[in-house]
Amino acid sequence: MLNHRFLFALFTIVCLGQAGCSGGAEGGGRKTVYKVSGKVTMRGGPLIGATVAFAPKENQPVAIGKTDDAGMYTLTTYDPGDGAAKGDFAVTVMKIVASSSANADAPHGVDVQPSSTHGAKASKASSDGNLVPPEYADSSKTPLSFKVEEKDNTYNIEIK
Numbered sequence: 001m002l003n004h005r006f007l008f009a010l011f012t013i014v015c016l017g018q019a020g021c022s023g024g025a026e027g028g029g030r031k032t033v034y035k036v037s038g039k040v041t042m043r044g045g046p047l048i049g050a051t052v053a054f055a056p057k058e059n060q061p062v063a064i065g066k067t068d069d070a071g072m073y074t075l076t077t078y079d080p081g082d083g084a085a086k087g088d089f090a091v092t093v094m095k096i097v098a099s100s101s102a103n104a105d106a107p108h109g110v111d112v113q114p115s116s117t118h119g120a121k122a123s124k125a126s127s128d129g130n131l132v133p134p135e136y137a138d139s140s141k142t143p144l145s146f147k148v149e150e151k152d153n154t155y156n157i158e159i160k
Contacts, residue, residue, distance in 0.1 A: 031060060033083040035152040036075040039067075040093060042132070042159040046071025050095040050132065052157070054146070055139035060085035084148045091144035093157060095131040132159055 036054070040047040052073045054063040063084035065073035074081045135141045136159060146155045 030078055031085040033063070033077045033085050034148055034150055035081075035083040036063065036148055036155065037065075037153075038073060038155040038157060039071045040073060040157045040159065041071055047093070047095060047132070047159060050093050053092045053094075053139075054084050054089035054148070055092060056085075057088040057090060057145075060087045060089070063089075083153075086148050086150055088145065088147050090139040090142050091146055091155070091157065092137055092139050092142050093132050093144070093159060094137045096129045097131050098129065 038052075040050055040052060046069070047067055048069055048071060050067045050071075050073075052065045052067065052075070054075060056062060061077050063075040063077045065075045067073045075084045076082060077084055130137055135143065144157060146153070
């Protein structure tokens with residue numbers, strides 16, 4: 001069974017690699033960052049324990065957050081919860097589950113809360129254990145793109 005911290009670190013490395021490691025700083029220092037937060041839902045309920053990464057399309061550092069029990073995330077670039085640099089980002093979402101937990105017949109899926117009394121079932125995890133459809137985990141294929149502006153930014157994400 002893989003350690004969740006190892007998987008988070010691996011996901012971070014993949015995001016950085018796909019983004020071209022463009023984390024250069026302005027004038028030899030840190031780039032100014034702005035608060036970015038939101039909620040991730042899948043099939044109408046909060047997606048718990050997912051990793052959200054803002055992969056830069058320009059020369060900005062990567063920003064990463066993890067969803068809580070309500071599906072809420074806050075991005076971190078340098079210090080916990082500080083936000084993301086101004087600019088355009090491809091946004092990836094990944095939820096790794098242990099193979100024994102990735103059972104589509106499990107009630108309400110794995111950490112996916114139902115939006116109605118009918119319940120929601122999680123799809124089977126891919127071979128790498130990702131519960132989220134694979135296009136959301138690849139910064140070159142993700143359908144998600146957001147622009148961080150010089151303000152507090154709120155971006156809710158619905159995984160289909």
